[in-house]
Amino acid sequence: MKSIGEHIKQSRLALGLSQADAAKKLNISTPAFCKIETGQTDLNISRLIQISKTFKVPVVQLIDGKTAGAEPSAELTLLKKELLEKEDEINKLRKKVIDLYDKLGI
16 A cells, blocks of 8 residues: 555656655645655644645545545445544544533532
């Protein structure tokens, strides 16, 4: 399985950009961008979104390498399901916290 960095590199090359060109568009140093492509730097969501917008590709394409319209991978489908379950769990916990605050009169 290819890494996110490799998918970013593929997207960059498809645009005909050098690493220096891409780094300049992202307002980061060329070595920092190189580390992203080689997987030496962990990406946060905001940087991934910034790269997605700059390269004009969907975030999911950077994550799993598939272009729009392609079937999502089984792993991605499973992760989406787990995310929804965690969001439900968080919402239930928030409600419990609110109820506890109400009981305490805060």
